[in-house]
Amino acid sequence: MTENKLVEVQHLKQHFPVKSDKLFEKKVVKAVDDISFYIDKGETLGLVGESGCGKTTAGRTLLRLYEPTAGRIIYDGKDITHVNMLPYRRKMQIVFQDPYASLDPRMTVGDIVGEAIDIHHLAANAKERRDRIVELLSLVGLNTEHANRYPHEFSGGQRQRVGIARALAVNPEFIVCDEPISALDVSIQAQVINMFEELQERMGLTYLFIAHNLSVVKHISNRIGVMYLGKLVELADSYEVTFHSVHPYTRSLISAIPVADPEISRSTRRIVLQGDVPSPVNPPSGCRFRTRCPYADALCAEKEPEFLEVSSGHFAACHHLDRVK
């Protein structure tokens, strides 16, 4: 229902200019090329895809960290595509992938977490500020004594927690999680995933969870969107995407995922795609996936498939869904 939507993007495009060999030629990378989706309050929407699919760009454009080339961004019913973002910075936050590059090495952990408090004047005096910082650190499982230390003294998992605490400092409603666990060790990933889930329950957060690891995304998301070369090819409930996907790309993506179970792994019929992902500067005409799709034909080269609802809440963009077994 429309009343429940917290975030919505409509026909969002993000094109980046690219250096060209010729003098007056303007080349662009169509990193995000007309995608539309919405996220309900309290929901987690997962966004998956491989390198070059545009999912990270989509997340950042949604937060207006890049100015969108076209399309609309709607937050809680208001069109925020061209407004001053400062008040919205308190409602929409982001957690980054690289725990090493996402914390300023010259600031103490306390100051990193407290920066938001300083910018938005959320504390009346130094004591309040200090208390709030301690509160935030304990929310993510760190102690008071950690506040005076520098990022390089912590492990990757702990740094990621600092990044989460920083995002929570403004008391946001919506967080874009940009591959937050990809750079962590496997045994730490579970800790951080659990933390995201607990925080969501406690604070009623809404997430856009971007990752290339489909198992993790499936675990944490209510719905999943699959992107390929700047386009959304499928969007549905997590269960549906995992077990009843309809798009050939989604199918091969799922079958390619290594499963930590020998019997299942041995018996899975793998759909191995031929060829490599085309360059986003020169995407194939018509359906972008056709160069690797086993069901492609002339129609696919001519006409781009529309992103349509094929069953309740399940969207896909493909001309030949009936052919896909």
Next chain:
Amino acid sequence: MNEYLVDIQNERLSFFTPAGEVKALNDVSLYVREGEVLGIVGESGSGKSVTAYSLMGLTPHPGRLVGGDLYFNGHHINRMSEREMRKIRGNEVSIIFQDPMTSLNPVYTIGNQIREVILLHTDKNKRQANERARELLRLVGINEPDKRLKQYPHELSGGMRQRVMIAIALACEPKLLIADEPTTALDVTIQAQILELMMDLKKQLGMAIILITHDLGVVAGRCDRIAVMYGGKVVECGTTDEIFYHPAHEYTKGLLLSVPNMNDRERKRLVPIEGSPVDMLNPPAGCPFAPRCRSCMKICLGAMPDYTPLSDDHYSACWLLDKAKFESRGGAQA
């Protein structure tokens, strides 16, 4: 000398850095049979890559072997000179690395780099080497080999570059291929291609593979045996089924519980392993996993456990297993 193709016995290796001695490998024992695929699973700091590199004598400065013996294909590796090592590298044992961007030399053509290996270890001439290079490219599934041979690494995609690396590694039909996180830097669909390719080639050429990775899923369907490493030690080793369905070590169990499974129908809560990875400058005196182990006992903190054999191929180093033995003997020292 040995029935195994690879036999590493009690290897100890340390890096002598200005900050102190980093005990990267603390009594590592492994073996690989001919034609077998061994997966080595571990996180950062576990020592999995260090083990593989030491087998090829490629340990970087300031690392040094401090103890143990390494045997490969009849050679006593730690007693060999650099010159002797060079004869077997690329020839009897090859390695492919994680990052195909940096493992190929950007200023030489693909053809040049493949030919180099062939010319070094065989007495083929340049034309024959080129023929062989073309053959290898076809073997690894690269079309238009003539065109590709003349190209430079930056003109190929990540997946292609990895295939070229495999071609170079297989040029002299080695008995052992070491693959150090070969697909970590690749997209999932490309990863599937590369792993499939490696398994096909293994069948065709009958070589053994050591597959190093942090991804349990990668080793699940493809390895014959798996060694799990943590903090510079092999904590458990066994057949794939034994490791996944009858894990004996707390770390292995924890790892299996903490990884989300695509095929779960209901939403399960992940059970994470508490704590942080081990600091290799200051490793605990006893079992490296002790501080994070939910079943940690007093003895675990002070002393390193022995390996307890659980079946022909399955062994694990854990005081809990010793405890079971101890109690079954009635608590008295035998």
Next chain:
Amino acid sequence: MTAKNPLSFQLKVDDFLPATDAEKQSLVQMRPSVSFWKDALHRLRKNKVSMVCLVVILIIMIFSFVIPSFYPYRYEQQIQGSEYLKPMVYSIKEQARIAAGEKVFPHILGTDGLGRDYAVRVMMGSRISLLVGLIASAIILIIGSIYGAVSGFFGGWTDMIMMRIVDIIYTVPDILMIVLISFAIKEPMNALALKPGFHWIQTIGTNMISIFLVFALLYWVGMARIVRGQVLTLKQNDYVTAARALGASNARIIRKHLLTNCIGTLIVTTTLQIPSSIFTESFLSFLGLGVAIPLPSLGSLASDALNGLNTYPYLLMAPALLISLIILSFNLFGDGLRDAFDPKMKG
């Protein structure tokens, strides 16, 4: 395959009791906190050459700024009858005063053509040279770092235009500019010097003001380029994006995140700029374009000393030696600083 464990023969029941959390925690301590500064300081202290240079610099500072206040002679004080005295020699008049029981402080470095004690002149000369070096470097640091940071941060057209301006400035001949500006401001400056509160203009001289003006106009471009380069790299980091996502203003990001992460570079570049500025000033003073008489600078002292070089070589050697020593120490110390701030090896 089985390792021998020396303790396997002494197992007790107690050993198998579960370990407490405290026991487990004791094995996992965080290493003592080492901030960026402590780390750099530690590395600097280990560098013997840098430490020696630091001591030399401190000695020279004391020599130039502290001692003249306690010295019995003043730099502009002309003593009749004591012209061109060799070091440690007394003039006839002074000898007479000593015979009369007065204590006369020896002229350690002799005197110059006007009977002024040379030692104190060299000290003052060193003070002026250092002050010029320090002030000029400060001007360069402030203008250059802000300009470079702004240019690097905004990128695009702003960056392109700002850097083309830098390119143009690079081509301007500095000595010519100094002479021209000196000439151009002489009249207005002299008029200004007569007004109350501006008398210091006369002491320093219009040439010095021109030098500072030219430093402010031309010499900061090197620093700007370096800072811009650093900022271009630094702004790629996610922590900058994070600051933007938090709502930080551009000024805040430049100040708190970009420039602070350049501090190592800023300190090193400034430290290495000091000898360069001192050299430029010495060279200009040598040419007669520097400080106004009777204020001495090492360069002007050297210039004056050229006249009587054959007869009174010590008049040239003292300032020349001192210039070399100052420049060498700052250069080596700056090198040491650069190594200390280089985060190559981390635990």
